[in-house]
C-alpha cells in the first residue's frame with residue numbers, strides 16, 4: 001500500500017472559528033496511510049527499519065491499544081514478524097476484543113502479562129526473557145514512542161512549516177507525536193498538546209522523549225494537562241459525544257473518540273473563551 005505524503009490539509013468553514021477571528025485547518029494525518037493511523041504510521045516506519053535485521057518487532061500495549069493494531073498491520077505490510085505483549089493476564093484464554101482480533105488477524109503473536117510484570121516489562125531481565133522466548137527482536141515501547149518514533153514524527157511538523165500557521169494543536173497520549181511535531185515546526189510556530197489522560201506528567205514525558213531523540217528540547221511547545229481529559233483516558237463524556245456528532249454533521253469528519261473528539265472539543269472551548277489571538281491560523285492534527 002502506498003501512502004499519501006504529505007497528508008492533506010483541509011480548511012474548515014466553521015462559524016465558531018470565524019467568530020473567534022481564527023482560520024482553522026485540519027491536518028488529515030488519518031488519511032496518510034489507512035488503516036494504520038497517521039501518527040502511529042510515522043512512528044512505526046523507522047522502527048520497522050530497525051527491526052528488519054532480526055525480522056522481529058516486539059512491542060507493548062493495553063487491550064485497546066491502537067499502537068498494537070497499527071504495529072501488527074504495518075509489520076505485516078513490511079514482511080516482519082510482530083509480537084505484542086498485552087497488559088492484563090486476566091485476558092488470557094478469553095475471547096479477543098476487536099482491536100486484538102485485528103492485530104492477531106494481521107499475524108501478531110499476543111502474550112498477556114500481569115500488571116506487576118507489566119511494570120518491569122522494559123527491565124533488562126524482562127527483555128532477556130522476551131528475547132529468549134521469541135528470538136532477537138527490536139523492542140518498541142507502548143505507543144511506539146521511542147527516539148526513532150519521535151524522529152519519525154518530525155516530518156509532520158515540516159509539512160506544516162510554510163502554510164502561515166502560528167499554532168498547531170495535537171492530542172497527547174505518550175508525548176511522542178508532540179515531541180516530533182514540535183521539533184519539525186518553524187521558529188515562529190508554536191505547538192500546543194492537549195493531554196488525553198491525567199495520570200502522567202505529559203510535559204515531562206515529552207521533554208524526556210525530545211532529549212532521547214534530539215539530545216535536548218526542541219521547538220516551542222506546551223501541554224494543556226486538563227482541558228481535554230474529560231474524565232480520563234478512554235472514558236466517554238456526554239459533552240464530547242454531542243460535540244463529536246455535531247462535528248460529523250457539520251463537516252463530515254468522524255473524529256476518533258479517545259483523542260481527536262476531545263482535542264477539538266477543548267480547542268473550540270478555548271476559541272470561545274478568547275484563548276487564541278485574533279488573526280491566528282490554527283492547524284489541528286487529526287492523527288488517526
Ligand SMILES: *Cc1c(COP(=O)(O)O)cnc(C)c1O
Nearest residue numbers: 172173174175176177259287288
Ligand atoms: C496515538 C495517538 C495519539 C497520541 O500520540 P502520542 O504520541 O502517544 O502522544 C493521538 N491521536 C491519535 C489518533 C492516536 O492514535
